[in-house]
Amino acid sequence: MTARVPRGFVDRDAETLYAQEAMLATIRRVYETYGFEPVETPVFEYTDALGKFLPDSDRPNEGVFSIEDDDEQWMSLRYDLTAPLARYVAENFESLPKPYRSYRAGYVFRNEKPGPGRFRQFMQFDADIVGAPNVSADAEMAMMMADTMEALGIQRGQYVIRVNNRKVLDGVLEAIDLGGEENAGRRLTVLRAIDKLDKVGAEGVWSLLGKGRLDESGDFTKGAELTDAQIERISPFFGRAGYVPLEQSSSAVRPLVGRRIDDSDTLWVEDSRGSIEVARSVVGSSELGVAGVDELDNIYRFIEAAGYGPDRIAINTSVVRGLEYYTGPVFEAELLFDVTNEKGEVVRFGSVGGGGRYDGLVSRFMSQPVPATGFSIGVSRLMTALKNLGRLKTEKRSGPVVVTVMDRDRMADYQAMATKLRDALNADPLLPPVPVEVFQGNPKQFGKQLQYADRRDAPVVVIQGGDEKAAGKVQVKDLKLGKEMSATITDNAEWREARAGQETVDESDLVDAVKRILARQSREG
Template sequence: MAKDKKPRRPRAETPKGFRDYFGAEVAERNQMLSQIGEVYHLYGFEPLESSAVETVEALGKFLPDVDRPNEGVFAWEEDGDWLALRYDLTAPLARVAAQFRNDLPTPYRRYAMGPVWRNEKPGPGRFRQFYQCDADTVGSASVAADAEICAMLSDTLERVGIPRGDYLVRINNRKVLNGVLEAVGLNPAEDRATADAVLRTIDKWDKVGAGGVRELLTTGRKDASGAFIDGVGLGNDVADTVIAFMQAKGTDAAATIANLRDVVQGSASGTTGIDELEQMGELLAAQGYGPDRTEIDPSIVRGLGYYTGPVFEAELTFEITDAKGRVQQFGSVAGGGRYDDLVKRFTGQAVPGTGISIGVDRLLAALRAKGRMDGKSVGPVVVTVMDKGRMADYQAMVGELRSAGIRAEVYLGNPKNFGNQLKYADKRLSPVAVIQGEDEAARGVVQVKDLVLGARIAQSASLEEWKSQPAQREIARSDLVAEIRKMLEQEG
């Protein structure tokens, strides 16, 4: 008789394209979300928490993985309907705005924060689950709404620790690009597929440059791996006009506007887009958002097909060193624009909208790259256990500390080996350990061990410093809260 096989144990590993987040990372993200929320709230936006699951029909045909329609999401069938995890926070907003249109104010100003999921090929720093932080105005066709979003984005970056001079909010308008296409005989309304292909191609400008974009717009090119990528099939004269549009940025906003007017001559759509760009620049300048914070840049396209007017990106301009020691700019951490047709899909009525989405994980990575976040957190004060029979006394200590707003915990492992308790406190990055045995309890005192100072003294191995600043000392039990608060303040 064959022996029964042992049950297969599951592998303890995260699925491909996903990762786990621990203590300091979660704390830093929560802090950033709180800071971003403060700015959004200051501008009058209200929070919204929508479902993480939407119908595929509600998500529409604007999925991020254009080479695999309807496969850019994690989807499953249930009772004849296809459901999917949301791939961004804008498509759910369009559904909410349509579903509750009779209850919501117009315009509806909301912000949302949370994870999104994309069923795309993962790579270094590219995950299938990541956080976004959005703010949108639905129901206003005014260019002032777009300008306000750009101003708020600027304020948000500065609030989280990106100083002026280290970022730029770059602005363009899809109508201008449509005007360029019309000027060369390509009508986006009649040939949406080709127009979208052009958009996706010029969105690669930063990666492949003018020459690469020209090849992709015409006959195609080989990528870095040697694989051939088919071109859009445009003629050289059409590609030249598109390239001229991408290079229309002048020495200042006025020069850029003039260059764009030359490129889109004869296009009503293009002229309207340029007028909107000019108006946005005036509105931003009136509020003090000048060229050190915002600029008009024709190279900003945004890849998603639902944008219909102004589009914008926040680019971090400082340099970092990659894993191979190469110096490069950090790049974009936020993007958005105007989408006037998303809600219309549900209602049949035109409902204008505009908004921004911040990539929280990229923004955190930028702050760490600049040394403004260290990925470390301060652990709780640890009250050690010298006598299991006196657990109530130890719990009373942490109760007093917590009531005073000091993070604290009692060691709940095996107390037999006191050294293990201190190792635990070190692993928890605890600033202070509290020690009270029978003798200390009888005398009404406790020992407090400054673990931060102790580690510093251990590194310097200075006997003089150890004598002048003992890391462990005895205090009155009644002074526990006051003394620990003082120690924490001294350590910052």
């Protein structure tokens, strides 16, 4: 039997967890400055609460992990944090303040094929406002998302929050005779095609909207079968309509970073105003579309007034989002930098979070309409990106002070020393912990104990054998200093003789001696 982690799942080591903890704290801090409070819901929900958003309710295991309870009810692991929040709000509607601002972080699960940077268990960090019908709430979400990116160390220009509106898309689709329930499937195909813009380019999207597309591997993807005229009508959504060449940018005062969006060498920047104008002309007389454009216009005014320019938040009509339940504004956080990973491959991270307005989700459980908007950050994915960007705050943790064991029958003494050190070194609960431990392996070979301490990156070891005990002394050994000294010693006998970094002190001076060494090391960094 081989030990192996299930496909699509990962083990996370100490370093990763420390880094994740730091990230979560940073995000939490931003959310709380906006007035959001935490809430936690379980990882399981009744499958019907995740409900009609399953692709096929006859196959409850498709896409989600599901089990049948002994009362024959199906339960599923949540696949996002939005549907569970909707259930929670509906269940506690009377007692919650409205609008209800809440945030929560947690693992979500998807039963699908894993890929590079894609797992079947991953963490999301969501924030939502329930009971706020106006798009000013959506604008606030976008601004908070931008703030979060920067709090995490992603500089302006390295990310953008793109905002669109489902009503605009739906309005245009209505205008080209794709409205109504009977065309829901085709509308979804169209949305997904546009969603692939960054992957397949404008040409590819055109193919996907028409007959279909043959990719490099020879696989054929069936298209939406739109006529050329229909495609022509919606083409502004996946062209360069949302962009303006860098040199023509009106916001020259801002440090905008231009990007290539097609085969030419032209660098383009986000153009919110242009996007809105194009959207207005494309939706024509569609009532829904016009309403959507007006909403985008309002959002634009809010973010501009608050000082969030197109280098942070941009209106861009190519943002779609795959989720079906969005009813209004949708947003997406995209990282704009390429990075080279451990394998030397250039990786484009793209989207690290997204969200939007889902006015129908809570009201599924209620007799009254409940507007809601929110967004989600893909923590695991973002962490990988930050790591490659070199922005991951890896908190340096001290290794343990190791009390070594010379005489097996004096374990009690060693434990007492460790306790004394532990208490003395950790008196201030606000400082990071200084671990102290007694060596718990086989103490027979003393060399192994030091080797262990070395591998744990121990700053100091404490040594007290029979000789020291008789004299009322104890040895403290600075491993870091010893390591530096080892560089100039090549002979092992000499190295052992040198007792590098070691000093003998009175038993009563033990705590102070260890403190001195730790202080010296932290000074020298």
